[in-house]
Amino acid sequence: MKIKINDYVEEYSLKNGLKVHFIKLQSHQVYVSYDVGLGSFDQKYGVQDNIYYITPGTAHMIEHLMFAMPEGDAFSYFSKIGVASNAFTTYAKTSYTLEGKENIEKAIVYLLKMVHTPYFSKEHVETEKKIILEEIHGVNDDPLNQMYQTIYGQLYYNYPLKNDILGDENDLYDISLQDIERVYKHFYHLNNTTLFIMGDIDINNMIEILENVNLPKDYYDIKRLSIDEPKVVKNSILTKEFDIEVPLLFVGYKYNISHLNMKERIKLEVMFIILTQLILGNHIEFVDNLIKNELIFDGFDFEHVVEGEYLTVLIYNQTINSELLFQRLHKYLSNDAIKEISEERLDILKKSYLGTLIVVNDDFETRLHILTKFYKDGILMEQMVELIQSITYDEMIKLFETFNEMPYSVLYAHSKKHENILD
């Protein structure tokens, strides 16, 4: 199987210190992401001999505040020139994005100006907190998100995954203007930012424009410091009531990956995605029997987070009896699940996953997001295809054995309203 989906990246370090990556391809729009290496996982760092802590939610709050400019709101400027702007904070970075065609050069220049113009005030910080508080309320109104945060809290003592990217209400009140200014100063500089431009672009013209942008030269050597995290789970079992109609079972796994390099981590993530499908996909007899026996309604859902020093895997499903489902699942994973892994099944799943990559590639925003996530580790689409194709049966068996030894935690999410929905 020869998949023809390659991205060609041209990388430049400009005289003004800006690092820019061009991905030239056929598209109606140009997609831009200006990435700052500050995410919700950055909670402890050192500059020179000093150690600093970051309150959860700070990176996200800076993202909100960045659009304020001395001359007015940057959103207005982008809208007026017909370019869509947005921003988001992930575990690892804050991305400021643009999408447009006409005036895109102007917009990129203004985006750089915006990100490198700190225009913070106490009043603005306090008013923005009110908006973010509503954002937090909205997120908290989603029971699934509450359950995610609960199981992460069971798995981790200190690891930042246990905190929502937005922080919680208390975190929000704790963030001060001084915190914002300090974190901005240490993280928002050219040594910690990268510009990605994807689309049908004239690269030479763009370089000429970008090289003439005046950007601050100061930078800090940030040393990201790890948070102490025991390898065992904090709380192996929890029964908790949520505002839900149907109970759920969550099983979360944690695995320290600090011994792996970035390519190995990416491969491990892909292998886990394939492994969970291999042993718990809808085509598996065990899953089919659970449905036939009316213990579950539909197949399992999975979440894989490979970020920082830990890999986290969640397996969850709605069920009429979460305790009984866990018993069955645990017995299956300890005994029969390994029988579902064969060379033939692995090949089928690999093919299917490669097809999914093609599907994902049709969404340009997602494509750029994936590219910005993996590119720094030398993984482009071509390498991703090679990486998937290189996965062997023996590796998968070894991974399964590792999986069965990984510390895990169980959340029995019960309904506040009903003991058992079918009673």
Added chain:
Amino acid sequence: MILSHTEPFKTIQLSIYFSEKINKETISYRFLLSNLLISYSNRYPNKRALTDAFLKLYGAHVQSQVFTFGEYHITKINLTIPNPIFIGDYDFVDELFDIVEDMIFKKISFDNENFLSSKRILIKNIETKSERKFEYAKDKLFETAYKNTIHQFSLTGTKEELIKIEPNDLLNYYKNVFLNNDIRIIVNGKLDDMFISKLMRFERYENISIKYDDKVINHEKIIEKSDKFSNYQNFIFLGYSLGINRYHPRYMDVQLIGKLLAQYPNSYLFKTFRETLHLAYEVESFYEYDKGDFYIYALVDRNNQNAADILIDLVNNFILDGITEEMVREVKTFFKKEYSSMLYGPKSYNPRLFIHSILDINMDSLDELLDKVTVKTMNDALKYFKLFLKYELKGK
């Protein structure tokens, strides 16, 4: 069959639309069918076998959806196919089309096991709707705004209706009504001759029979209502009756007014309700143009009792202040960009082509449409905005 050659996409989207007039009695039938049809085929007799078959086809997948447009209830079956050009293998396409044809058009019976499994999934879906907040809120909104009309009913039907359906009733409906629906097939992607020739097997299922009825809803009285549900935030919905549908000369003006009011970061309510008054993170608008109605919604703190009235005042101010030349310029620029982006998603092509097909209108060029919009026409469109609904779904 409508074939759209969208050169740069790596996938092909094949959409099959089944349409009939909304009928309260068959809402649950269609909801159940949308799940059951894609759960198994004659050759792959259960979900397990069908999943396995799809896995072998390079991650091709099928999804279903039910929605309404005007007085029509539409079931859409959508197949996403990694384009064989990029995989270098055409053989899997025949196998894939065999499955789809068998699954959608050639069901012989609904065996009890699959039937009950689909029913359980959908009953659970109805029971857990209040956890999917916006879906639940929109159902409650339509129940209130369109009371005593066919639009008041949720497209999931009710749990009781679903429980009552027997396999034979559904099979009769499927064979005698569903397969005789208006059926349109729309495909987009980088389509070469080989793929098109394989696709032609579906042509015989097409049945274009709808003559779209150009109606809007008349709201005779102002409705003010609130309900409660378990939530931290309150949903506020304001409904404006315009009587402007897709054929109306002010249709494009309303689209642009929607943007100016609450659909992008520089919009009026984003700047006032959110950024100045800090009353919400989310404030948006949507235009139900098939009904001639326009809505604004916001999610606010449940302890805030005045937010709905403030929102009404702000919209009134917007209407009173009117549209300026600068606003028209800005919103046209933004709309052009957004439209161009929308064109550039493989999944947005087929729905647009379907609506144009059902309305029997040509795809005008965007520039032509926008050229007709001026300050004068937009201000004229504002005169159509009549508040007919203030609905609050309050958190408790």
